[in-house]
Ligand code: C2E
């Protein structure tokens with residue numbers, strides 16, 4: 001009887017796994033056609049100075065509106081795109097779209113684009129970025145590439161070469177999600193970063209939790225020591241912003257300052273004043 005039950009549980013497990021794998025393959029298949037079907041789009045989230053809330057730039061965030069399933073989170077489809085290699089094609093589309101958009105703004109605001117490990121390590125990435133900047137006319141200094149520490153560890157030597165070549169183009173490099181994953185303080189010194197983005201998980205409880213506050217202060221101290229500006233991700237409350245401003249964190253991003261939205265919603269910021 002126990003044996004029969006065990007077999008039943010195993011069959012259920014197999015059925016669930018099989019279903020999950022089929023679902024994943026379907027998504028992978030659909031993702032291959034998502035660009036051509038115009039199901040991908042970008043939303044933009046403001047990056048603001050903490051001192052006066054002035055918007056200094058936007059982060060471009062990818063959205064997939066699946067024709068049958070509706071909106072699918074990047075947390076679901078980016079890992080699929082990374083595993084099947086589609087991220088190279090999708091990432092190039094994102095970069096071109098974001099640069100083209102930003103080149104049309106009357107204000108010289110910066111645009112931040114997320115770059116996956118596979119892109120950073122691909123042979124063509126530097127050339128692709130150079131071409132896109134030339135084709136769109138976006139001044140390189142207005143482009144900020146966001147890279148996570150995880151993207152560095154696969155082959156740190158190669159990552160360093162790539163980052164140096166990108167810096168030579170004149171673009172800026174931000175370390176995204178700092179404090180999560182394979183955090184190593186030495187990465188900040190060994191790689192030519194221009195900005196540290198503290199992961200949202202440290203901001204969440206910064207007013208309630210002394211440990212979170214201690215970590216945020218430590219990262220801000222690190223930024224000061226290395227002369228790197230720090231941006232806090234995931235700022236949702238006035239209390240969090242007040243804490244960050246008091247601690248001299250230069251920039252913030254989060255629902256309090258603006259949700260990721262279609263760029264049309266930010267026209268008042270991207271057009272010239274007056
Ligand atoms: P990320 O680069 O760290 O982007 C910040 C994420 O935090 C975004 O999630 C944003 O919508 C969310 N967020 C912003 N403010 C708040 C807040 O106040 N509270 C909370 N709870 N969340 C906030 P999103 O758009 O779902 O993107 C998730 C991740 O997917 C991104 O994290 C990034 O790693 C990846 N991603 C998005 N677009 C791209 C892309 O074009 N290329 C690549 N390679 N990855 C991308």
Ligand code: MG
Pocket residue numbers: 059114146176
């Ligand atoms: Mg990012």
Ligand code: MG
Pocket residue numbers: 176177197199233
């Ligand atoms: Mg982030």
Ligand code: MG
Pocket residue numbers: 177
């Ligand atoms: Mg994140």
